[in-house]
Amino acid sequence: MNIYAIKAIYKFEMARTWRTLMQSIASPIISTSLYFVVFGAAIGSRMGEIEGVNYGAFIIPGLIMLSLMTESISNASFGIYLPKFSGTIFEVLSAPVSYIEILIGYVGAAATKSVILGVLILVTARLFVPYDIEHPFWMFGFLILTAITFSLFGFIIGIWADGFEKLQIIPLMIVTPLTFLGGTFYSIKMLPPIWQTITLFNPVVYLVSCFRWSFYGVADVNVVVSFGMTVLFLVICIGIVWWIFKTGYKLKN
Amino acid sequence: MQPIISVQNLNKTYASGLKALSNINLEIHEGEIFALLGPNGAGKTTLISIICGIVNPTEGTVLADGHDILSDYRAARTKIGLVPQELTTDVFESVIATMNFSRGLFGKPPNPDYIEKVLRDLSLWEKKDAKIITLSGGMKRRVLIAKALSHEPKILFLDEPSAGVDVELRRDMWEMVRKLREDGVTIILTTHYIEEAEEMADRVGVINHGEIVLVEEKAQLMQKLGKKQIRLELLHSLEAIPETLSKHPLRLSSDGKELVYTYDTRSDETGITVLLKNLSEHGIDFRDLHTRESTLEEIFVSLVTKKK
Ligand SMILES: Nc1ncnc2c1ncn2[C@@H]1O[C@H](COP(=O)(O)OP(=O)(O)OP(=O)(O)O)[C@@H](O)[C@H]1O
Numbered sequence: 148m149n150i151y152a153i154k155a156i157y158k159f160e161m162a163r164t165w166r167t168l169m170q171s172i173a174s175p176i177i178s179t180s181l182y183f184v185v186f187g188a189a190i191g192s193r194m195g196e197i198e199g200v201n202y203g204a205f206i207i208p209g210l211i212m213l214s215l216m217t218e219s220i221s222n223a224s225f226g227i228y229l230p231k232f233s234g235t236i237f238e239v240l241s242a243p244v245s246y247i248e249i250l251i252g253y254v255g256a257a258a259t260k261s262v263i264l265g266v267l268i269l270v271t272a273r274l275f276v277p278y279d280i281e282h283p284f285w286m287f288g289f290l291i292l293t294a295i296t297f298s299l300f301g302f303i304i305g306i307w308a309d310g311f312e313k314l315q316i317i318p319l320m321i322v323t324p325l326t327f328l329g330g331t332f333y334s335i336k337m338l339p340p341i342w343q344t345i346t347l348f349n350p351v352v353y354l355v356s357c358f359r360w361s362f363y364g365v366a367d368v369n370v371v372v373s374f375g376m377t378v379l380f381l382v383i384c385i386g387i388v389w390w391i392f393k394t395g396y397k398l399k400n
Numbered sequence: 401m402q403p404i405i406s407v408q409n410l411n412k413t414y415a416s417g418l419k420a421l422s423n424i425n426l427e428i429h430e431g432e433i434f435a436l437l438g439p440n441g442a443g444k445t446t447l448i449s450i451i452c453g454i455v456n457p458t459e460g461t462v463l464a465d466g467h468d469i470l471s472d473y474r475a476a477r478t479k480i481g482l483v484p485q486e487l488t489t490d491v492f493e494s495v496i497a498t499m500n501f502s503r504g505l506f507g508k509p510p511n512p513d514y515i516e517k518v519l520r521d522l523s524l525w526e527k528k529d530a531k532i533i534t535l536s537g538g539m540k541r542r543v544l545i546a547k548a549l550s551h552e553p554k555i556l557f558l559d560e561p562s563a564g565v566d567v568e569l570r571r572d573m574w575e576m577v578r579k580l581r582e583d584g585v586t587i588i589l590t591t592h593y594i595e596e597a598e599e600m601a602d603r604v605g606v607i608n609h610g611e612i613v614l615v616e617e618k619a620q621l622m623q624k625l626g627k628k629q630i631r632l633e634l635l636h637s638l639e640a641i642p643e644t645l646s647k648h649p650l651r652l653s654s655d656g657k658e659l660v661y662t663y664d665t666r667s668d669e670t671g672i673t674v675l676l677k678n679l680s681e682h683g684i685d686f687r688d689l690h691t692r693e694s695t696l697e698e699i700f701v702s703l704v705t706k707k708k
């Protein structure tokens with residue numbers, strides 16, 4: 148293991164975060180706070196409870212997931228896209244590092260940022276609504292698992308993208324809609340039966356459901372199934388990354 | 401002695417179908433300065449990129465310090481430093497941060513003293529905390545050289561080190577390259593310029609259209625390359641070159657209006673004075689006179705045809 152290389156990449160990526168603090172940490176916190184103000188405090192007070200949970204508190208896990216997913220993807224995809232775009236990737240490719248090490252450096256840094264962000268949002272939420280965490284250990288576990296999974300997914304997008312539009316299109320066209328339709332702001336049990344079934348094809352449902360369970364002990368879908376689906380998605384991402392590295396896809400001519 | 405780099409039957413065809421390298425065989429000796437001389441698009445960068453692991457070879461093997469660059473890439477790459485042709489740096493980083501990054505990437509523990517030495521040697525120490533974006537082009541190139549040296553490589557590739565560099569910096573760079581060689585670093589540089597190859601290299605490899613045309617000691621090559629021509633536009637065209645002038649390497653153009661004299665710029669005796677004297681003795685008058693050096697392209701053509 149080239150530990151120095153992992154550290155170098157990780158440090159470099161974290162330095163980029165602090166340099167762009169506004170963009171990478173402050174802006175997601177501000178936008179999530181707005182959700183809490185609008186949905187939690189203003190509208191939430193008239194919504195009543197969902198499955199025994201106050202509406203303001205009910206949306207917290209979903210909102211954290213929303214930020215976690217979008218930020219993991221954007222952090223990781225930018226992290227690998229920028230050196231590809233500027234040409235500085237040559238140095239990483241010419242260094243005595245294995246792909247695993249490159250991956251740990253980039254994805255590790257992206258996931259770290261997302262976890263920090265998730266925790267900050269959790270703390271911020273406290274300012275707006277009271278909530279409990281029933282299974283803090285699992286909560287933290289899901290947080291990390293999701294951050295890693297979606298950072299991997301972002302890494303794949305960053306390698307695939309050959310322009311800034313492509314970098315944005317998947318988060319914008321797929322991830323955001325799936326998140327909004329994935330039970331962030333409501334319980335899928337509130338939907339008509341046919342839509343409940345369709346919704347089960349949305350992977351985000353499992354993530355949000357799983358995560359909400361760790362807070363309040365209530366879930367839309369069986370927790371074990373949810374957990375399994377998240378791990379499955381992680382495994383698929385790892386498989387794709389493995390193939391990318393094996394073939395040098397879009398990295399080497 | 402085992403060559404420090406050994407390239408065997410290397411071929412590269414890009415995904416576009418373009419064959420950039422065909423059947424390259426090349427050996428670089430330890431401790432030498434090797435210049436890879438060739439025109440635009442010859443395949444210099446492609447060859448270097450393959451050795452450094454940035455481009456995948458289509459066929460063939462490369463050993464660096466005895467290590468296969470694919471199966472034993474860690475050992476091979478640790479030995480190699482690369483200064484790329486393009487000025488690609490992380491512009492928002494400081495010089496010292498980017499140096500530490502490079503050293504770490506190549507698996508070396510931090511060594512502030514060594515980093516300081518490299519930066520001082522390249523007159524970058526005062527700029528160590530400056531963001532790279534604030535540096536001039538010449539300084540950026542030096543930063544790239546410093547980065548390539550940050551992990552104490554045994555082999556250094558310089559891809560067109562003199563592109564966009566002024567005369568003074570070029571001289572400094574040559575100076576630095578020589579110093580590195582004294583420290584035992586093997587240097588491979590690419591260039592378009594014969595003069596640069598001549599100034600710097602111990603051996604020169606000429607590459608054109610993806611093929612190594614020849615590899616020779618500089619002195620021998622320069623003899624072949626250092627030819628100049630004088631073209632004399634005659635006032636009255638000639639049928640043939642007079643017998644008495646045959647001791648001169650002269651050629652008459654097909655229309656008989658021009659005499660072409662080829663000579664070696666390097667020899668003490670170019671024979672020009674004698675030629676001109678003899679011409680006037682024979683009453684051969686000329687209207688005008690041009691001299692020109694053979695262009696790189698002509699040299700390639702002549703080298704290739706000579707080989708066949
Ligand atoms: N990524 C690529 N995809 C397809 N063709 C490429 C690629 N990179 C280089 N080529 C082609 O390969 C050939 C060799 O290019 P290369 O960059 O190796 O030449 P070079 O000798 O370094 O030229 P220069 O002196 O201009 O830097 C050129 O015809 C070039 O167009």
Ligand SMILES: [Mg+2]
Pocket residue numbers: 444445446485559
């Ligand atoms: Mg080139």
